[in-house]
Amino acid sequence: MATLYPTILLCVYGFFSSTRPSEPFLTLYLTGPDQNLTETQVVNEIFPIWTYSYLLLLFPVFLATDYLCYKPVLVLQATSLVVTYVMLWKARGVLAMQLLEFFYGLATATEVAYYSYIYSVVEPENYKRVTAYCRSVALFGSAAGSLIGQLLFSMAGVELLYLVIITLVSATVAFSAPWFLPMPKRSLFFHKNPRATEDSPSRRSCSSQIDKVEDLQSQVSMLSRSSGAGAQNGGLLEVLKMLLKDLVQCYKSRPLLTWSVWWALATCGYFQIINYAQPLWETVRSSPDDSVYNGYVETLSTLLGALAALLVGYLPVSWSRWGELALCVLSMLMAVCVFVMDLLKNIWVCYSSYVVFRATYMLLITVVTYQIAASLSMQRYALVFGVNTFGALLLQTLLTVIVVDSSGLNLNVTTQFLIYGGYFAMISVIFLLAGLYRLASMRGSKEEGLDDVQAESSSSSNNDVTRSM
Template sequence: MEAVKRWRSEWRYPTTLLCIYGFFSTVKPMEPFIILYMTGPDKNLTTEEVNNQILPVWTYSYLAVLVPVFLLTDWLRYKPVVVFQCVMLFITTAMLLWTRSVPALQAMEFFYSLVTACDVAYFSYIYSVVDQKRYRKATSYCRSVQLLGYTVGSVLGQLLVSFHLMSNNNIMVLTLVLTAIALLVSCLLPMPRQSMFFHRRQNTKSNGDGTTDVAEHASTSMKSLEEIKEEKMDKSIESVEDTIRAKEEEGPKDEDLKESVGSQSCGQVLLQLWRDFRQCYSSRQLLYWSVWWAMATCGYNQTTNYVQVLWDHVQPSQNFSIYNGGVEAVSSLLSAGAAYSVGFTEVRWEKWGELTLGGFSGLGAAALFLMTFIGNIWVCYVGYIIFKCMYMLLITIAMYQIAADLTMERYALVFGMNNFGSLALQTIITAVVVDSGGLGLAIIPQFTIYASYFSLIAVVFSLRGLFTVWTAQRNQTETTPPDKNEPPDSIEHRL
């Protein structure tokens, strides 16, 4: 019994539960065939209804709920939002199974936007319940298990569809069962005692002069003297809050006082977020990497959201065998390998990174052009695998470069802001290009725009990368001291 209690108090217990949750919540056998399911006899929708009316709702809703969910996730300390995410996933799957009308499926897309917005809780939860030295290991476990879930779901879906082992509706019922298991596991997660912003874990020690020093659990890189003073002020405020809470537990509750303290704490958090935002994006290198992140993620999301419509256009699923599940599985595994290889690549990314972003973005653009204009399904499949691998490789490099000098709090802030920027761009593109209220373009013109969009990214960052390399080479030449063994005449001649 003692061994069980000790194991539950260690980092392995919440990490194991979170991995189990991540696996069962990502095994979705029908996802690679979702367009086939919606346009087939089960739902009997047209491709135009799915492409121009239903799918765009996810983009608009995701942008609207991202920031509120981000703040609520930290305030509620992650676990309630993880449970809420699974409930929304269950509702999404149930609506996809039992509804048929366009308005109902548009509502389903709204619920799915809540699911994707709550991903921040999944990836942030683990940092609040494990020690900092376990961050990398716990993160690798959670990400690997999610990848395994996507791969298993894709392979399972391909087998069930190709060999007609289950009807589409029965596959959706299977997904509901898997989601119910994930929901049960999410309820078993331990409740964190602290979060990154609203409920920080801090240690204090007296200096003998009535002041206290704040020892943050995360690293303190990129902190200025002004920020340290602000932290001490925040600590004083938190000490007052702790005293008030203790008095509330001992005696009658003062609701007015409690509400006043809560609003002050929220204001402090928002003010600190704004200061951190300005401090982080004052770095030009971080700004450039973040711009690429926002632009490329926007294009990647648009491509993955509508690629099944392109595949169905090139080879109609009603008339031919399709292998969407196998393609998704292969692309996920190869993308994981590409991302994993970054950790073993010795490259000065601060010098060559932007040129790498431009070059590989160009390869992604070429793959998209091939998918668009070569009317062969196998070319489409191979082009998609190349495109996804290029993006996963580059986004891993970008994450590493951005996170290298940030504290965990700023890490979450910058990542959230970059995703918000990508969603803002995606909303504009969706409203203008895809939505029936805008241009409402067919799938081939859509992918022509996406390929041209990545070509623009490639040109901009290639030029920026060439300038960075040239500047670094020039600075290295100017700062290189002359060789002491070189004769004076040679030095004079060289000058």
């Protein structure tokens, strides 16, 4: 019962906070009569604020989450979501929408509290099951929200403004849930549970394959479980020293470093694609009167991505041997999808390419997640997950400043996608070279080992001849 009550509340919160019928139509709403903004204002002046605020707030929010024992930050996230959709409903103008993006960045950064709260009130033996419940419910809420929005928009003729209001109602329902959660008495390193052990078997795997599928914002939340062994009620300096020490220890492993580099590079590009796909779709549509099916596309891509992630466990691939080449081939597939979306100028081809792109990314990020987690304790792989995602956000910020922002190149969305396609092609080339180098190294090691065996055999034969004489 002690576990059931907070789990139910967290599932309610996760479902309703992720149910956003207006999300697939955000660009259409902002450029439509309700907001009357231009595509340039939306793409180059408003959307980049989310990236900047997310990166800026991520690390201080992560520390505050553990220090304040999660619940206050969870309430802050719920409040931020409500403020976001109230502003989307009532506020007007570029400056107001930029402020809205800041609050949405705050809501994204504070998502750390949702996933880390679980580990403060649930016993270690229940981590995996409760995490699966919460993440699956959030994923289902996201897919359900996109589907509901599409059905209301295309079949019932509901105006986009009312989809925003429905999303606000869902966020308001979610807002009520965290207030009833019990206040944790421990956290993972500022207020450490003395019974916790770093290598406890029940802590080594806290999420199933489907847990590792989605939107990478939830991956950031795993950072809150970062290495805290020995930091009982420790200060900030001690915590930072432990994080740095564990981080250096983790990245000494070459395979782990390889997987982490792909994580950061690919996630940066993935964030850019999903952030700016809707503006591209608006330019590809041949007429403003054409039917819009963004909701169906988001629903299908979410569900197929989850299915692709589940298939990872059944693929007969030696990822430790062929991983770099697999990353090369599938990264090139993602590059092709981006180029096709941008160049063919057909909305159905664009939709299909987006679904393939997103499903491919979810499959690969699951493989990468598993490969990293397999060799580390829970606390260490949580640290690596968080730092990898922070690296992705840092790269995304640089890419946004240079390519998207009005103070940078200020490129239109079509040109941006050409650059993003080239970016994924570059990732593919990097891992092609890494894969070839690895295979050459393995072959060299085998030949060296064979030479050693032959030399040893020859020496043994000579010794036998000498003794016989």
